[in-house]
Amino acid sequence: MLDHIGIYVHSYERSKAFYRLALAPLGYELILEYAGWGGFGWADKPVFWIKGGKSTAPGLQIAFRAEDRETVREFHRVALEAGGKDKGAPGLREEYHPDYYAAYVLDPDGHNVEVVCHTPGDLEV
Numbered sequence: 001m002l003d004h005i006g007i008y009v010h011s012y013e014r015s016k017a018f019y020r021l022a023l024a025p026l027g028y029e030l031i032l033e034y035a036g037w038g039g040f041g042w043a044d045k046p047v048f049w050i051k052g053g054k055s056t057a058p059g060l061q062i063a064f065r066a067e068d069r070e071t072v073r074e075f076h077r078v079a080l081e082a083g084g085k086d087k088g089a090p091g092l093r094e095e096y097h098p099d100y101y102a103a104y105v106l107d108p109d110g111h112n113v114e115v116v117c118h119t120p121g122d123l124e125v
Contacts, residue, residue, distance in 0.1 A: 004047045006037065007060055009109050012052025014083075018108055019050065022079035025071050026064055026115065056109040063114040068121055069101045075115040076103035087112060 009015035016038050020030055023040055031046045032039040036053075039046025048062075066072050073090045080086060088104035102116040 002047075004039075004041075004049060005062070006049035006051065007062070007111060008054035008056055009050050009052050009107075009111075010056050011108070012036070012038065012050065014108050015050050015052065018079075018082045018084065019048075021082035022075060022084060022105070022107075022113065023048070023064070025074035025078055026066060028064075056111070059106075059110040059112060061112040061114065063102075063116055066115050066117045068119070069117050072101055072103050072115050072117050076105060079105040079107075079113065083108060084113070088114075 016030065019040055027042050028040045028048065029042065030038055031041050031044060037049045037051045039049045041047040066075065076090050084105035084107055087106050090103040091101065093100045093102050099118055099120045100116060101121065102114055104112055104114050107113050
């Protein structure tokens with residue numbers, strides 16, 4: 001349904017570094033920088049854009065889909081190493097549905113970044 005989303009960040013360079021690392025487990029790369037925006041995606045199609053120098057309040061929640069639970073765990077690990085703050089370790093969130101497996105990290109501007117896998121999968125590690 002959505003084609004792309006763009007958010008404002010306080011420091012473009014800091015957030016670019018964070019998202020380069022945090023989204024790598026999902027296969028996202030920095031594809032394009034244009035007019036102060038950085039576009040992340042895959043297959044030459046940017047779908048997630050950041051732009052620095054604007055207000056970041058209120059913070060947003062952004063959820064990216066993962067194909068498997070291992071990717072959710074890898075995102076969480078890498079995002080914390082990249083400077084994110086833990087907001088929810090990888091695990092089942094059965095209040096949403098029995099196979100909702102997600103992790104949550106606050107990015108450098110306080111945006112809540114979630115990665116979720118909806119398919120039944122491996123046991124939690």
